[in-house]
Amino acid sequence: MGSAVVEFEDIGKVFDAGRRAVRAVEHVDFRVYDGEFVTIVGPSGCGKSTLLNMAAGLLQPTEGTVRYRGAPVTGYNLVTGYMTQNDHLLPWRDVVGNIAVPLEIKRLPRARIRERVQALIDLVGLTGFERSYPAQLSGGMRKRTALARLLAYDPETFLMDEPFAALDAQLRVNMQIEVRRLCRRLNKTVLFVTHDLDEAVALGDRCVVFSPRPGTIRKIIDIPLAPARDLLRLRHDPAYVALTAELWDMIAPSFAATGGEPG
Amino acid sequence: MRLNALRILLFLVIVVSWELMSGPVIAEFFISRPSVIVRILSDWITNGSIFFHAGITAGEAFSGFLLGGFAGMTAGIVLGRARLLADVVDPFIMAFYSLPKIALAPLFILWFGIGMDMKIVLTGTVVFFLVFLNTYTGVRSVSRELVAILSLMGAKERHLLAKVVIPSAVTWVFAGLRISVPYALIGAIVGELIASNRGLGFVLADAAGQFDTGGVFAALIAIMLLAFLLNTAVKYTERKVMPWKSADETREVTI
Ligand SMILES: Nc1ncnc2c1ncn2[C@@H]1O[C@H](COP(=O)(O)OP(=O)(O)OP(=O)(O)O)[C@@H](O)[C@H]1O
Ligand SMILES: [Mg+2]
Numbered sequence: 001m002g003s004a005v006v007e008f009e010d011i012g013k014v015f016d017a018g019r020r021a022v023r024a025v026e027h028v029d030f031r032v033y034d035g036e037f038v039t040i041v042g043p044s045g046c047g048k049s050t051l052l053n054m055a056a057g058l059l060q061p062t063e064g065t066v067r068y069r070g071a072p073v074t075g076y077n078l079v080t081g082y083m084t085q086n087d088h089l090l091p092w093r094d095v096v097g098n099i100a101v102p103l104e105i106k107r108l109p110r111a112r113i114r115e116r117v118q119a120l121i122d123l124v125g126l127t128g129f130e131r132s133y134p135a136q137l138s139g140g141m142r143k144r145t146a147l148a149r150l151l152a153y154d155p156e157t158f159l160m161d162e163p164f165a166a167l168d169a170q171l172r173v174n175m176q177i178e179v180r181r182l183c184r185r186l187n188k189t190v191l192f193v194t195h196d197l198d199e200a201v202a203l204g205d206r207c208v209v210f211s212p213r214p215g216t217i218r219k220i221i222d223i224p225l226a227p228a229r230d231l232l233r234l235r236h237d238p239a240y241v242a243l244t245a246e247l248w249d250m251i252a253p254s255f256a257a258t259g260g261e262p263g
Numbered sequence: 264m265r266l267n268a269l270r271i272l273l274f275l276v277i278v279v280s281w282e283l284m285s286g287p288v289i290a291e292f293f294i295s296r297p298s299v300i301v302r303i304l305s306d307w308i309t310n311g312s313i314f315f316h317a318g319i320t321a322g323e324a325f326s327g328f329l330l331g332g333f334a335g336m337t338a339g340i341v342l343g344r345a346r347l348l349a350d351v352v353d354p355f356i357m358a359f360y361s362l363p364k365i366a367l368a369p370l371f372i373l374w375f376g377i378g379m380d381m382k383i384v385l386t387g388t389v390v391f392f393l394v395f396l397n398t399y400t401g402v403r404s405v406s407r408e409l410v411a412i413l414s415l416m417g418a419k420e421r422h423l424l425a426k427v428v429i430p431s432a433v434t435w436v437f438a439g440l441r442i443s444v445p446y447a448l449i450g451a452i453v454g455e456l457i458a459s460n461r462g463l464g465f466v467l468a469d470a471a472g473q474f475d476t477g478g479v480f481a482a483l484i485a486i487m488l489l490a491f492l493l494n495t496a497v498k499y500t501e502r503k504v505m506p507w508k509s510a511d512e513t514r515e516v517t518i
Contacts, residue, residue, distance in 0.1 A: 058415070081416075084412065088408050088412050091507060091511075136510060
């Protein structure tokens, strides 16, 4: 295992929402190592997005410290790339324009940008929609545009908040394979939030399971599947089946406790 | 098309009853009559004087519009992004804003004389405030999430301006420009009414001075046409500058 990239040191966060203070997370303490793919699961509202925001430096914890490669994160963490839960595309730019944004900021030559954007559009399957504005796309297509934009800017660490939630099964598997392959090949560190337990096991090297709000870590599961796993054949892998079952059993009682409120 | 037919019908009713009422019901001196107005207008068109005067007024209104619009947009963006500066100058701006801009005309005559410059500055001042306030509001309402996302990609202030702040404020800028059109004409025409020997405002004042009601109405119609042209120009530019807007308007609504 390499060196720690993102470190959450006994994190707590209280939001001051008007008169009411909301405690989102408390005593969250874990490390993400170089080149590691960590998935995060937990009930809705337990503070998963909050943690990603902290890793990106958009939000400061009220207790504890978030470190990135040893240094406390105090402002925009420019080496992280964030694919947010809402796509946050620029409404005044078409698909090509949106994906090109990070490349324009990096001041790549025009020809290179065009080439790279087209490759990414093909990769996420948006060919034919190059000139569509976000308002003209479906939810899943917007997500794919956001994913392409994230891949375009090639950060050291990926923060992904339910990136595949709006995709159909087929596209989702394709994207999962693609992201997993890319991250392995380029040795990216990934923090990946999902509500899909199968996905959490299939993609992760480790999986962090959260309790309902205020979010605390219930357990961190090691996923001893091969790094270069064949996602299409995982269903037939007994280790995978056992792991998803274990995860399911862990989550299920908390469903019962919240009266079956979807997590 | 039924709508247009109804509109033409209404127009004809108005024109015909005007023509018939003029004389028997209300003295022609006060309301003139459409046939006379049309004759005066066609005279002006054949001798070309209307184009000369309309050109002057349009030039003033348009230059003032550009000047005021550009200055208002720049000031709105700068103050919208610089919180402290905006707080410092806020009372001054509000004081000037509440001043009826037309009251500045005498001062501008002292400074710039009675030529076109004075009308351009007067128009520009009127337009400036409308565009400035709109732009400022627009810049302030820029999505902070978008700013955060781009900052995370390493965007500097100039990237944020070019990619987020200006495009999202431009809707507001155009709202400001659209409401400015009639005010731009007020600036130009009032300037001409006060002091001028050319322009539609002058034609209007001149006709009124000679008790030529038909001429007054003809001048008013010319001013209306000019306003219509300016409006159309703004709408056209708006479409050109914001292609995503028209894509948005023509798309079918789904939720
Ligand atoms: N900006 C904010 N201001 C106030 N409260 C907030 C803010 N962001 C999040 N919260 C609160 O913090 C808690 C955790 O929110 P968060 O978005 O991190 O949940 P989550 O685990 O990502 O949920 P989901 O799975 O539904 O996306 C929620 O109770 C939410 O109301
Ligand atoms: Mg979330």
